[in-house]
Amino acid sequence: MTKTPEEQLREMKKTSEGWEDFEKVLKKVQIPCEVLPLSKEKPIILNSGTVLDDLFGGGLSAGQTVELYGEFASGKTQILFTMIVEAASKGLVIIVDAEDTFSRKRIVQIATARGKDIDVINSNILLYKPDRWEQQVSIPPNLPDPLPGKLKLVVIDSLMALFRSTPEFAGRSNLGKRQELIRWHLRQFKKIAKKEGAIIVYTNQVYDDPVSNPFLPKWACQHPVGGHSVAHIGDYRIFLRKARGNVRIARLVDNSEIPPAERVFQINERGIDDLSNEQREEAIKKEEKYEKQQEAGEFVKKRKKKEEELTPIEEGE
Ligand code: GTP
Ligand code: MG
Numbered sequence: 001m002t003k004t005p006e007e008q009l010r011e012m013k014k015t016s017e018g019w020e021d022f023e024k025v026l027k028k029v030q031i032p033c034e035v036l037p038l039s040k041e042k043p044i045i046l047n048s049g050t051v052l053d054d055l056f057g058g059g060l061s062a063g064q065t066v067e068l069y070g071e072f073a074s075g076k077t078q079i080l081f082t083m084i085v086e087a088a089s090k091g092l093v094i095i096v097d098a099e100d101t102f103s104r105k106r107i108v109q110i111a112t113a114r115g116k117d118i119d120v121i122n123s124n125i126l127l128y129k130p131d132r133w134e135q136q137v138s139i140p141p142n143l144p145d146p147l148p149g150k151l152k153l154v155v156i157d158s159l160m161a162l163f164r165s166t167p168e169f170a171g172r173s174n175l176g177k178r179q180e181l182i183r184w185h186l187r188q189f190k191k192i193a194k195k196e197g198a199i200i201v202y203t204n205q206v207y208d209d210p211v212s213n214p215f216l217p218k219w220a221c222q223h224p225v226g227g228h229s230v231a232h233i234g235d236y237r238i239f240l241r242k243a244r245g246n247v248r249i250a251r252l253v254d255n256s257e258i259p260p261a262e263r264v265f266q267i268n269e270r271g272i273d274d275l276s277n278e279q280r281e282e283a284i285k286k287e288e289k290y291e292k293q294q295e296a297g298e299f300v301k302k303r304k305k306k307e308e309e310l311t312p313i314e315e316g317e
Contacts, residue, residue, distance in 0.1 A: 005029045046152075046199050049086030051265045051274045052079065052250055056236065057258040063194025065186065065233065067159075068250075069204040069224035070240030075248040075267055076203040077101050079240075080155045081110055082271030083201060088124040089116045091198075092149035095127045096156040098136055102127060110271040124149055133162040133169075137181060140188035151196035154189050158203040160226050179229040186233050204230070215295055219251050244290070247275070247283045 003011075005028035012022055045059030048066075053059070060066070068076045077099075085107060087093045095102060111118050126148075130136040159182065163169055169178040186200070193200050204224040213221075219239045224230065231237070237254040246267045252260055264280050265272050275283060 044197060048083045050079065050082050050272055051263060054263050055238065055250060055252040055261055060199045062197045063190050064235040065190065065200045066236040066238065067202055067204055067224065067234035068238050068240060069206055071206055071222065074240035074242055075272060076240060077157055078267050079272050080157055080201060081106055083153060084155060085110045085114060085116055085121060085271060087153035088121040091152035092124050092147055093152060094154045095125060096136060096139060097127060097129045098161045099157055100129065101157060109269055113270040130162060133166055136162050137185045140192060151198040153198055154193055154200040156202035158205060160204060179227065183229055183233060219253060243283055243287045
């Protein structure tokens with residue numbers, strides 16, 4: 001069997017062949033190249049049908065990924081449920097429920113409140129429930145071919161849970177192997193989503209930065225797990241934080257096309273939903289007041305600690 005130029009290159013590198021031969025083979029490698037990168041043709045713009053679309057600068061394109069991260073009850077799963085209802089009303093949705101939190105009851109509630117046809121949604125969902133990382137990474141290669149519908153959305157809740165809970169990847173020495181697998185796993189989904197015209201939305205857990213300054217805003221103190229390699233895969237990274245009651249705030253933290261922005265929303269029977277202008281203003285005011293109180297509290301605590309450190313402890317008389 002004749003070898004592809006890529007295969008020849010790989011072998012040459014191993015045996016350190018001369019540079020001239022190397023160059024000859026390089027010329028045979030075919031590289032994808034777009035002749036008109038700034039084509040006037042309008043790209044197909046996808047949206048999620050939720051209030052978070054305001055953060056996507058007009059829409060997403062096929063194969064793009066959105067990462068939702070935030071502490072427990074910050075609304076990650078509720079956002080996914082709402083996106084699932086919207087997308088499954090129009091086409092196929094692939095769900096990777098790695099945390100076993102998928103709720104049919106909640107989907108039905110959101111669909112009813114949004115006036116969607118539950119039978120259509122039901123017939124458009126492929127629900128996978130992996131309970132080990134091996135099963136999770138096996139999902140893209142094992143998808144039905146062709147897919148039983150026009151794919152609109154892939155959701156993964158959450159991306160890292162099964163990788164974090166397994167002893168194989170414990171310790172720093174195994175980190176590289178784990179990150180490589182996660183990147184590969186997402187790339188598989190990205191390829192499918194790009195080809196089919198769908199987007200990928202996944203959730204991620206957070207850790208509190210132990211060296212962060214208490215005066216910094218919350219989004220600067222909590223980071224998504226998975227380190228730099230996961231940070232580089234996402235096209236849109238959205239940090240979620242709790243405000244009062246059922247109000248939540250989504251912050252677009254990282255995107256290569258648009259600057260950081262925030263969007264306030266609430267969780268209700270429609271899944272995630274908008275607030276009226278008055279409610280929104282009130283929520284923002286309350287949030288600002290709360291943040292100030294928190295900062296003041298932290299400041300007092302810090303000053304007290306410093307005073308204690310400076311005051312010599314008197315020996316009991
Ligand atoms: P973890 O998976 O634990 O990391 O959290 P998460 O960010 O996925 O949280 P989730 O999206 O499940 O949000 C949970 C929050 O949504 C809780 O505060 C619930 O009270 C709220 N919630 C869930 N269902 C409803 C509902 O039907 N109505 C209202 N108003 N709130 C709801
Ligand atoms: Mg969740």
